[in-house]
Amino acid sequence: MPKLTIDGxxxxxxxxxxxxxxxxxxxxxxxxxxYHRGLSIAGNCRMxxxxxxxxxxxxxxxxxxxxxxxxxxxxxxxxREFRASxxxxxxxxxxxxxxxCDQAGECKLQDYYMEHGAAGSRLDEDKxxxxxxxxxxxxxxxxxxxxxxxxxxxxRFTDEITHTHELGITERxxxxxxxLADGAWLDNRYAGCVVDIxxxxxxxxxxxxxxxxxxxxxxxxxxxxxxxxxxxxxIHVNRDRPHKAGGARVMRYKPRENPEVNQWWxxxxxxxxxxxxxHDRLTEATVEGRTATVEEALDATGAALRKAGDAVxxxxxxxxxxxxxxxxxxLFAGALGGHAAYLAPPQGEADDLLILAxxxxxxxxxxxxxxxxxxxxxxxxxEKGVKAVVVVGEAELTGLKAEVDHVAVIATHPGxxxxxxxxxxxxxxxxxxxxxxxxxxxRVQRIRVAVPPIGGAVETWRLLMELGxxxxxxxxxxxxxxxxxxLADQLAPFAGLSxxxxxxxxxxxxxxxxxxxEVA
Amino acid sequence: xxxxKLLSANFGSExxxxxxxxxxxGGYDEARRVIAEVExxxxxxxxxxxxxxxxxxxxxxxxxxxxxxxxxxDKPVYLAVNADEGEPGTFKDKYILTYEPHMLLEGMLICxxxxxxxxxxxxxxxxxxxxxxxxxxAVAEAYERGYLGADVMGTxxxxxxxxxxxxxxxxxxxxxxxxxSLEGKPGHPRLKPPFPALVGLHGCPTVINNVETLxxxxxxxxxxxxxxxxxxxxxxxGTKLYCVSGHVNRPGIFELSPSVTLRALIDxxxxxxxxxxxxxxxxxxxxxxxxxxxxxxxxxxxxxxxxQVNSMLxxxxxxxMDESVCMxxxxxxxxxxxAHESCGQCTPCREGTGWMRRIVExxxxxxxRAEDTANLDSIARKITGTTICPLGDAAAWPVMGFVxxxxxxxxxxxxxxxxxxxxxxxGA
Numbered sequence: 022m023p024k025l026t027i028d029g030x031x032x033x034x035x036x037x038x039x040x041x042x043x044x045x046x047x048x049x050x051x052x053x054x055x056y057h058r059g060l061s062i063a064g065n066c067r068m069x070x071x072x073x074x075x076x077x078x079x080x081x082x083x084x085x086x087x088x089x090x091x092x093x094x095x096x097x098x099x100x101r102e103f104r105a106s107x108x109x110x111x112x113x114x115x116x117x118x119x120x121x122c123d124q125a126g127e128c129k130l131q132d133y134y135m136e137h138g139a140a141g142s143r144l145d146e147d148k149x150x151x152x153x154x155x156x157x158x159x160x161x162x163x164x165x166x167x168x169x170x171x172x173x174x175x176x177r178f179t180d181e182i183t184h185t186h187e188l189g190i191t192e193r194x195x196x197x198x199x200x201l202a203d204g205a206w207l208d209n210r211y212a213g214c215v216v217d218i219x220x221x222x223x224x225x226x227x228x229x230x231x232x233x234x235x236x237x238x239x240x241x242x243x244x245x246x247x248x249x250x251x252x253x254x255x256i257h258v259n260r261d262r263p264h265k266a267g268g269a270r271v272m273r274y275k276p277r278e279n280p281e282v283n284q285w286w287x288x289x290x291x292x293x294x295x296x297x298x299x300h301d302r303l304t305e306a307t308v309e310g311r312t313a314t315v316e317e318a319l320d321a322t323g324a325a326l327r328k329a330g331d332a333v334x335x336x337x338x339x340x341x342x343x344x345x346x347x348x349x350x351x352l353f354a355g356a357l358g359g360h361a362a363y364l365a366p367p368q369g370e371a372d373d374l375l376i377l378a379x380x381x382x383x384x385x386x387x388x389x390x391x392x393x394x395x396x397x398x399x400x401x402x403x404e405k406g407v408k409a410v411v412v413v414g415e416a417e418l419t420g421l422k423a424e425v426d427h428v429a430v431i432a433t434h435p436g437x438x439x440x441x442x443x444x445x446x447x448x449x450x451x452x453x454x455x456x457x458x459x460x461x462x463x464r465v466q467r468i469r470v471a472v473p474p475i476g477g478a479v480e481t482w483r484l485l486m487e488l489g490x491x492x493x494x495x496x497x498x499x500x501x502x503x504x505x506x507x508l509a510d511q512l513a514p515f516a517g518l519s520x521x522x523x524x525x526x527x528x529x530x531x532x533x534x535x536x537x538x539e540v541a
Numbered sequence: 542x543x544x545x546k547l548l549s550a551n552f553g554s555e556x557x558x559x560x561x562x563x564x565x566x567g568g569y570d571e572a573r574r575v576i577a578e579v580e581x582x583x584x585x586x587x588x589x590x591x592x593x594x595x596x597x598x599x600x601x602x603x604x605x606x607x608x609x610x611x612x613x614x615d616k617p618v619y620l621a622v623n624a625d626e627g628e629p630g631t632f633k634d635k636y637i638l639t640y641e642p643h644m645l646l647e648g649m650l651i652c653x654x655x656x657x658x659x660x661x662x663x664x665x666x667x668x669x670x671x672x673x674x675x676x677x678x679a680v681a682e683a684y685e686r687g688y689l690g691a692d693v694m695g696t697x698x699x700x701x702x703x704x705x706x707x708x709x710x711x712x713x714x715x716x717x718x719x720x721x722s723l724e725g726k727p728g729h730p731r732l733k734p735p736f737p738a739l740v741g742l743h744g745c746p747t748v749i750n751n752v753e754t755l756x757x758x759x760x761x762x763x764x765x766x767x768x769x770x771x772x773x774x775x776x777x778x779g780t781k782l783y784c785v786s787g788h789v790n791r792p793g794i795f796e797l798s799p800s801v802t803l804r805a806l807i808d809x810x811x812x813x814x815x816x817x818x819x820x821x822x823x824x825x826x827x828x829x830x831x832x833x834x835x836x837x838x839x840x841x842x843x844x845x846x847x848x849q850v851n852s853m854l855x856x857x858x859x860x861x862m863d864e865s866v867c868m869x870x871x872x873x874x875x876x877x878x879x880a881h882e883s884c885g886q887c888t889p890c891r892e893g894t895g896w897m898r899r900i901v902e903x904x905x906x907x908x909x910r911a912e913d914t915a916n917l918d919s920i921a922r923k924i925t926g927t928t929i930c931p932l933g934d935a936a937a938w939p940v941m942g943f944v945x946x947x948x949x950x951x952x953x954x955x956x957x958x959x960x961x962x963x964x965x966x967x968g969a
Binding site: 103113190 | 895
């Protein structure tokens, strides 16, 4: 294990560790563009040049391996001088169009220039005219080669991660350009990731560009609900000026690094599911098709459930959180002596990178907490003799209304489930409540509140608690983490876990009792 | 100074490229003997003791390079012959390809024996029509007559050779870019380590040697290491091909001992300056070697000798300039070349070469500024040592050399908007 000194501090690292990673251990950030931990090393941007004592020239930290006794300087005068000079070179042909560039505010060229750049410009020559300016290269991606710094991250992503090889670099010298391969179209299922890894404004997302300046966005940790993988994401919310974006609050998802789940990536199918959060939502309650207050709707369902005695049931879609599932179980199967089951998750295509066939985020959680699946909801109510049923989430329920006296649906969007409802209660989506999902691999991961429930909607967990109140079984949970604590207390796989211990990267089922959860 | 013509005796011949002619001269005897009788270690040791230095430009000891190839590995070993001769001012390898293709093949066979290689690629510069034709003909003849193939000359030693025509990019003469190109990818030099001796062509151990280097190998085994070393100087065995071009009376190619001085090369072999003109500057080793003034030419034309005057022998292509040359204009020619040929991977080389070109063009157009000379120098300095491959250095060194040695010409052009030499502005 080589032991080396970086900026005067000693660190011991595994054989083969690069200087940029060794420095990271010491929380020393070495500026870089082309280096990405998920991709092969290209070594072309030269931004990470550092001084290694005894070496004849500056070394790139992304490729130079740590050696025993090495003395490295990452921020002395020489390093700063070279960094400033690399930035000057990058800017030779980079347009100074930050005010009209959609990347402004999250641009590594801006960031590093402010931190490491030269004050003035020595350049008075014309810039090289590139060919592709605002060129669409895929259904969701725009390319601006003038802004490209040729770090080749996007090329390596399509070569090494998706193996789809849509992108390449043509021409030479300062005429080099990122381009589509002959006949190619950047439409692989992960194409949006090239925007995430582009350090500058060369690749932008057609869905997001020009909708909102990034400095108006707030990032909130969450989990993608597109499938059972549970990719870690940040929800980017435009809290202050939704009026500038047609009322939309959530502007985009960005993948968040989690080596155990999605590394740095997410699929486009999941990426664009954010649109459901603000689109076509149920914002008010209805009773028998007539608009009602949430109170009135809860009262109606409460009365119907009371009347049914223990012939009550709850059917929960696997989009529900662990906390919602637990409340459903505790109230219906526990306190009321009725029945609880989960609905079959929608199925789709899987691939060999991230995408799973199970298109719901919490099927594993439902399996752990409710155990029983109601493959055919109508048959299930008949079999159990259920007379009043609460459905949480969306499902195909044709014929259900005819089988029972009362169907209440806690839903977020109008759909097949609400068609069968006597009472519709507007619930919350994952971006509107605290909670957790358990992905198919059994990893429990938190979701956080990004926005309040839309319009007249109420957090689903609160609606379930309100029903408990009306049925004489009040829960005394103040917050969602209290519910999780009760769940962890009752169900062995969750034992020892808490919202706090799940941290930003989650923890596997069963890990709470044997090992401390990883806190990132 | 008089040296036997190991390589160049038949340059210009109508027949020397044919197998029969080569055989009449004892051709392939050495390859047959070495393959049949000599141990690989002995061959490498002989080449080391002969102090053969790589003739592509870097002057790396060839025997040492061969010794880096791992022994007994489970991957095939490849030989890539660098015949992508593109360094401006250099025109020696194309003579070997054209007039002594079998000598190259024989050297390759001996190398193959030394490093355990059975498959070789000759990567030839795309523009070399005749050399490629000759090389392909030689390979075909050698296969037909059993000098290449599954059983070379009945020794049981298999050796295959493929002639690969390059696409015309200067950078593909850089050894790792050459490998990328051979693999069908753009010619982008690779990060090192790993070095090609361990991870080369298709991820396998690979020797990359220049044409002239390999063509000298049969002479080493024939003459013996000591005799070969004696043809050269202490640090560098054998003869050297020098290419002299520019304002001399007899431009051409000269095979000499590297003990020859640059001055003797110009005056005694290249016939002195054309029309009695006065010598102004010499670029000694291909375009990227730092320029020399007339008072620096008494140095020995060896790799070590040129180091003494802070330049380099490189590919031994001498470009001789008389006093009619405007150095600002000459620099434009140079920087234009590199700005065109940079592969575009590394930021400093990609952006810096074009930036310097545009500054020089502005100076030539009469719009120079006081700070331009210093800026050229400082841009060049920021390119050196910061790139994956030596092209960045190759582009920067001439600029630094020109500015250092002919600074007054640059400052004059910037200040007066016209050339100190011709009195004219040059650009539009």
